[in-house]
Amino acid sequence: MSKKKKILFIFKKPPYESALFQETLDLLFVCSAFEHEVCVIWAGDGLFSLQKNQAPEKVKIISQLLLTLPMYGIERYFAQESALLDRGLSLADCILNPITPLSDLEMAALIETHDCIFTD
Amino acid sequence: MKYVLLLRYDIRHPMAGNTAFHFAETLIQMNHTLLGIFLMHESVHIANVLAMPAQDETAYQKSWADLAEKHPFEISVCQTAGIRRGVIDQIQAQQEGMTHKENMHESYQLAGLGQFVALCSQADRVITFGGQP
Numbered sequence: 001m002s003k004k005k006k007i008l009f010i011f012k013k014p015p016y017e018s019a020l021f022q023e024t025l026d027l028l029f030v031c032s033a034f035e036h037e038v039c040v041i042w043a044g045d046g047l048f049s050l051q052k053n054q055a056p057e058k059v060k061i062i063s064q065l066l067l068t069l070p071m072y073g074i075e076r077y078f079a080q081e082s083a084l085l086d087r088g089l090s091l092a093d094c095i096l097n098p099i100t101p102l103s104d105l106e107m108a109a110l111i112e113t114h115d116c117i118f119t120d
Numbered sequence: 121m122k123y124v125l126l127l128r129y130d131i132r133h134p135m136a137g138n139t140a141f142h143f144a145e146t147l148i149q150m151n152h153t154l155l156g157i158f159l160m161h162e163s164v165h166i167a168n169v170l171a172m173p174a175q176d177e178t179a180y181q182k183s184w185a186d187l188a189e190k191h192p193f194e195i196s197v198c199q200t201a202g203i204r205r206g207v208i209d210q211i212q213a214q215q216e217g218m219t220h221k222e223n224m225h226e227s228y229q230l231a232g233l234g235q236f237v238a239l240c241s242q243a244d245r246v247i248t249f250g251g252q253p
Contacts (some may be wrong), residue, residue, distance in 0.1 A: 005241065020161060023201060030233040034241065116246045118126075 005036045008114040011046030015062040021049065024120035025065060031118075032072040039114070040069070041107060042099075043080035046120070047087060050079075050094040063095045070096075078102050078110065121244040122153045126236075128161040129250030131171065137180035140249040141187075148191050155243055156194030157184065158236045159228075163250060164202045167195075167228035185227035194239065196231035197224065 009028050015021055032038045042050055054063045069077075079091065081101040091099050102110065111117060125144060129136040144154055165171045166181055173179050188195050202208060206223070209230050213222035224230070240246050 003241065019204070023161065023198075026200065027233055027237070030237045034234070034237045036237075036241070116240060118246075118248065 005115040006039070006113065007031050007036045007116045007118065008039050008041065008111060010041045010043055010111075010117065010119040011049060012044040013120045014045040015049035015054075016056060016059065020120045021062065022060070022065075024118060027118060028074070029068075029072055032074055038072075038074045039076040039078070039110075040074065041078040041080065041102070041110065042083075043107070044083050045087075047079060047083050047089055050096060050099070051089070052093055052095050067095060076100075078107070080104070080107060122155050122242060123147055124155050124236075124239050124243040124246045125157045126246060126248045127157055127159050127163040127166065127250060128248065130162040131165045131180075132162075134173070134177045136250070137166070137178065137183075141178075141180055141183055143247065143249070144184075144187065148187075154191065154193045156196060156239050158194075158196050158198065158231070158239070160198040160201050161250070162205075164197050164205050164207045167197045167202070167224050168207045169225050170223045181225055185225060188227060194231075195228050196235060196239075197228050198236070199230045199232050202230055 009024065011021065011024070013020055028038060049062045049066060051063065054061050077096050077099040079099045079101050081103055084090065084101065091101065125140060127140055131137065144157070148154055159166055166184065184195055197207060203212065208216070208222050209224040210222045212230055213219055
């Protein structure tokens with residue numbers, strides 16, 4: 001009855017704003033545990049969660065959580081190119097690699113190839 | 121088609137529940153199947169008997185429960201999100217040593233994300249309601 005799905009996660013919110021990021025990440029890990037094919041796009045302010053050298057006091061370091069993605073077999077990472085430029089960010093400063101930059105048109109095409117989309 | 125609805129809107133916005141519920145009613149009317157709804161983030165309070173809407177607002181807690189009785193589907197509340205926000209069922213209350221403090225409507229149940237993903241695996245469409253908190 002149930003089949004393997006292609007599930008896309010889009011992270012759009014800044015990392016320390018609310019519990020939403022963590023709760024969406026939990027959902028991502030469970031999807032992966034169910035052996036669905038998981039893929040991630042970081043767009044808009046979500047790109048800040050990828051930045052190296054995060055040093056929050058008293059809360060979990062978001063970038064450290066993201067470093068566990070490869071352990072779950074999730075290796076396809078994408079970033080919204082226009083959002084990188086708008087924020088003056090570069091892929092070299094990101095804790096995961098390789099990350100493929102996407103134009104907005106390429107993002108739309110990627111979204112279309114997936115069965116299910118979750119965002120934060 | 122088989123649908124699963126993910127609700128994650130803030131219940132304090134009176135109109136928030138309208139779109140989700142209207143969508144659910146309509147898909148059933150059009151002979152699609154609603155496999156279940158999953159409540160996450162601030163929507164866990166839909167299941168909270170202590171969260172009562174104003175007199176002139178729709179009580180979606182009852183609306184969803186009534187709909188599920190007529191056209192059976194799962195109504196699950198995300199366990200982690202629920203516990204974090206103080207919405208617990210009888211089992212959870214007992215486990216935490218807080219018997220009789222449960223506040224979940226009887227038609228709703230706490231469930232883990234695994235249950236949600238398993239439900240999504242059977243669905244043709246998963247629709248999320250609720251954007252910015």
